[in-house]
Amino acid sequence: MAEPVVEVVxxxxxDGGVVGELTYVVGHLLGRTECSxxxxxxGPVRRKPDWDAMAARLPVVVRLVHRNETTGSExxxxxxxxxxxxxxxxADGGHTVLLGPAALRALEGSVAAFETALRAALAVEGGAPGSPRR
Known part of the structure; x- marks a missing residue:
């Protein structure tokens, strides 16, 4: 049996950093860059308050990173x-895909739809309801 999921990334x-974020914003405004x-x-200017509230309700910690900030295994x-x-x-350090690019695109930016999809994926993948939050 697979180890339980103890963190979501x-x-x-x-890319992160000032240049990466500015590049994304300009590309997004010009319709050349997209990240579902x-x-x-x-939202248009900052992180959605709904996102923070949703993340606090989840049974595992959610960490957000830019592609240039990932670990080798990520x-x-x-x-x-x-x-x-x-x-x-x-729990053993392995990774599993919970939501891929197509699934994220289908959410159309909805925090509520993300929560539903993530909870369903965690149920299938063995999310640890009793995992300690950090």
Missing amino acids: GVYDA LCDVTH RAAHDATGLPVVLGVR
């Missing part, structure tokens, strides 16, 4: 799937 299809995970977590996991992606980190 959302990986944006964008960004659409779920952020990179290996998202290289196989594409970006953006939501990964589950198992």
